[in-house]
Amino acid sequence: MIPIEHVVVFAGLLFVIGAAGVIIRRNALILLMCVQLMMAASTLVLVAFARLHGEPHGQVLAVLAIVVMAAQAAIGLGVLVAFFRGRETLDVEEARELKW
């Protein structure tokens, strides 16, 4: 069986990669994927602990988290398309005004 410690450390690494992406990147699409990566890392921890304790509750939470991820991706892409339509760029640095 996989040592759960390794899964947790791996998930932490994944989370850090996602967070780093959110901080250093300016492309909105990449940003969205980085946020998804962070959420996937936390879901992985939920599943790992569900396996550790032999309790399916963690998996139920993971299912809900995945659904929330899908919702977030849908809204994020909707915002992105609206943003792109206004100014033909995906650079989040350009999003400085509330209205254009």
Added chain:
Amino acid sequence: MLAVSFKIFVVLAVVFSVLLPLALLLERRHHAVLRERIGSSREGIDPDVSVWEFLRPLGSALWLLVAPAPGAEGPHRLLRELAPSLAFVSALLGLAMIPFGVGPYLFGESRVSMIVADLDWGILGVSVALGFSQLADVLASWANGSSPARLAALQGSLRMLAGAVALLLSSLGLILCAGSLGLSEIVSGQDSDFRVFGLLEVVSGAGTLSPWLAWLRLPAWGVFLQPLGFVLVLRCAWLATSRPGPVLHQGARPEAEALRSGAFLTAAYLERIVWASAIVALFLGGGGIPYIDQATIIAFVAQAYGEGFATGFTMLVHGGAFFAKVAALVAVLTFAHGRFEAPAYERGMNEVGRFLLPLALLNSLLTALVLVWWDGMQA
């Protein structure tokens, strides 16, 4: 491992040497007659099928494997090279989750089922594999940088996605009836029959109706339990599988690479086969024979030839029945595409969104109400 490899081999052999050639043949020969678009070779148009005709797609696929790719250029070479196999892989993944027989077959201690991957969320997987299958066209056309093909591919992909979602929602009522998302459970639940007036008896509380009505029985197939769902799914299948024509050389430049273009067309026919298999497994009883369930066949044959032979024989019969049903449904889909013009993209999507999805939701709601009420009656 050996059993799974054997199953994969059998499925691939049947699909690539019987079903796929059949679909291509129907399309090539009979469409021309059907749409009165007979070409210059009027003489050979009669459907005189030689055996070698059936091996042609196999040969084409082999040639595609070994043929040297013409010099690919552009930044997205890898995606371009991978795209045809992506189309095949996602369609075949859908096929892997569909049972080709009925229930588990018992050989002494060992249980054999005629399904490559027996998952308890099979219908979800089939729907996803179907929705995913047109993405390869988008990839290929994007990698080639051809805008018209990309637009066509995007529309095809969205249409297939809408169709897959509608498939899932339309069969929701059936899932409620079967109480499972697993296709093997759904299929083995359909291997029986029911008295048509049984419901009336429970409702009226009058006990058994006149006994001369008792012979009126129907197979417990999805099509009889969920007629509306069946009609909706059939319509979805027709809307989702467009007729791949020469206009949509999806991402491949046909003059330079006819074989790559052919791979996309072949994958489109494979998608049609997956749709037909899913509908057969969901609504037409899978490999089941109407009125004669698995135990009856086994018991009957076992009288003369013994248990093991009887089980194997039943597997063969069920597999044959499944493929016959799939072939019939593929023919129906192909002829429907030939006979009726598919609606344009916007109209098709409008129909799915404003007509099919609400009806599917209504169907599942009604089914749920009836089931709850039925449970109340039984208790």
Added chain:
Amino acid sequence: MTEILFYGFAALVLVGAIGMLFNERNVAVAGFSFVGSMVAIGAIYVLLDAVFVAALQVVFHAGALAVVLALAGTMLEPRRAPVGSAGRLGTSVMAGVIALLGFAALAQLLSAGYPEIAEIPEGFGSVRSLGQLLLSDSVLAFEFVALLLLSVSVGVVVLARQEAD
């Protein structure tokens, strides 16, 4: 065997994630490496006996998100691709420090050790068991997610609608 598979898939996930991070010029390639890493995470779920969660993961990320990303990546071709992270050195250093602190805290937690990995019952992680829990113990969360999905579907329609002017 499971361990080796886990390390292999973990390496795949990391490769995909880093490929996503460093393909900024080419959004579609970034999207596909992201989808690849998500599918590999699904494989890790299978190794952790969460088959249905893995299925959902692959459905949402390889299915829905891949389609959406492919559409977005091939449709939205910006005139100038936003690249690089100019003048963000301080932020990056700060983020690195915070990440290091986080890992230190994680190491502290891990040093306490976990209990033995429990034996799992038959049908652990199957659709049936998860569905029963979802509609009994977690029914409140389930309802909230349903509400969320409703508002999301309305919101996306509002966002994506063309302004009629």
